[in-house]
Amino acid sequence: VRDIRLFSFYPPEGTDSYDDYVQEATERLQILTEKAAQTGFQLLLENEKHIVGDTPERCHKIVSTINHPNLRLIWDPANYVQVGVAHQVERYWDLLNPFTTYIHIKDAFLNDGAVCAAGEGDGQVVNLLSRLKANGYEGILSLEPHLVEFGRNSGFSGPDGMIYAAKALESLLAQL
Known part of the structure; x- marks a missing residue:
């Protein structure tokens, strides 16, 4: 196994703006991406409804900010x-x-x-x-x-x- 599917994080219930949590999700995924790279894994971030990475814009913001070959997207x-x-x-x-x-x-x-x-x-x-x-x-x-x-x-x-x-x-x- 080389690839690990994962998701960005759920924002707090009742949140109206998922955009407010992109930075936090990105920081968390950055840590996971670095750990994955150190151990030879690639993370595959799936766009999923009701989580921070649900829209193309937010998915792009996350992966382009991290900008690491060990973090890719699932479409x-x-x-x-x-x-x-x-x-x-x-x-x-x-x-x-x-x-x-x-x-x-x-x-x-x-x-x-x-x-x-x-x-x-x-x-x-x-x-x-x-x-x-x-x-x-x-x-x-x-x-x-x-x-x-x-x-x-x-x-x-x-x-x-x-x-x-x-x-x-x-x-x-x-x-x-």
Whole structure:
């Protein structure tokens, strides 16, 4: 194991401005990144809703401030959609691509945040895959459908949901 997935931190409950906690999250992640580098690990920061690193801007602020090769980003299209980010690939690919080394394959709808199979929602997954292909991406595509049940700390799709999600991804890849 070389890569460790992690998240930025939860701000205090009732917080209106996650921006107020970017510096603190960055300082904490800086310490973890330095420890990871000393021991040969790479940290993969996932954008996740309801935490400090939930939007492209805050994710970029964190990784660009730390600016260390042992801290990279996971791009999760559904999670960006669920915090209201529209046209994420068009708007943020150039900003985040230099830091992105891992992709979650799931999608969601902007109107209600419901998770759906890749390509069915507003996460611009086919656009993302197209850009990855154009850049010669050789990293991981992690199929993470969460189609049946999804909560703050869990997600479950079951065999049928996973098969459905895999076929959706296969269809998108065939379009490239």
